[in-house]
Amino acid sequence: MRWTTESTPRSTFRRRGVRLAAAAVLALTLAACGNGGADAGGGSAPADAGDSGGESIVMGFSQVGAESGWRTANTKSVQESAEEAGIELQFSDAQQKQENQIKAIRNFIQQQVDVIAFSPVVESGWDPVLQEAKRAGIPVILTDRAVDSADTSLYATFLGSDFIEEGKKAGQWLLEQPESSAGPVNIVELQGTTGSAPAIDRQEGFAEVIAANPNLKVVASQTGDFTRSGGKQVMEAFLKSNPDIDVLYAHNDDMGLGAIEAIEAAGKVPGQDIKIITVDAVKDGMQALADGKINYIVECNPLLGPQLMDLAKKVVAGEQIPPRVVTEETTFDQAAAKEALPTRQY
């Protein structure tokens, strides 16, 4: 089922009516209590309380957290784009916890926002809350990460990268290196957050491609939770238990950067003694690539804000939108990183 052309605008007006009524009740209550409105009780203020004409779209956005440079750039893009598009953003940071995201989404439903967007911290367990949003007539846009729900009518669209493709690109680069045909290659893998779409898909895409060459063997694979500290800690353990590591494949730049610290502390040279492949291409990662400490980066574009606002406007207006919007991305070797760095936005 898709979000239909007739029913969405009508239900949107009804929701705005309810929000305005709620705002009026709140104002009267505060006046009766002699409170000028300075303290409205944290997150309980109705979404349209500060809306001048009740015309702007209200979007509830539940972000994963602030675990990486990529995430920071993504949050900035969403917040700036909402402002530019005249969309009122109710932003909530889940601190990498699914229960916080579920709470935030329920809160958005209660507030009767016009559209909910969220980047699911993990893939599974979303059906009940998405069914609640559907029953309330509020369209949901998945951004950045997917859910594994079999019922695709629970969300209007999914905007984000093809993570399997990213994993394949990382594997392809390794497959093409002359060392891969010369003899056994011991690979260690730093996975992203367990159960998250990028961790699952980047592992799958990479494994599928390197399977073409029996020399390429993943000797250890563990989560570093997409954080720099996680990457450092797990790499320290990898180095202790695997004396002959040839390649590190990290599911994001931050974990790769943490691992570089561990590699240097162990007296090895990152990019030479251990070849390093990462995903994201944030500035810090690109700098390490240009400096020769990383060998290859697969880009994952965090600047999803403008497309998200465009899709939100369309879905609220009841227009048809594609069920999947894939972000365009590239790859960088050391020379390409040097060229791109001066104009890199994030």
Ligand code: AHR
């Ligand atoms: O979902 C995108 C991933 O999440 C990014 O690759 C990673 O850096 C982030 O934390």
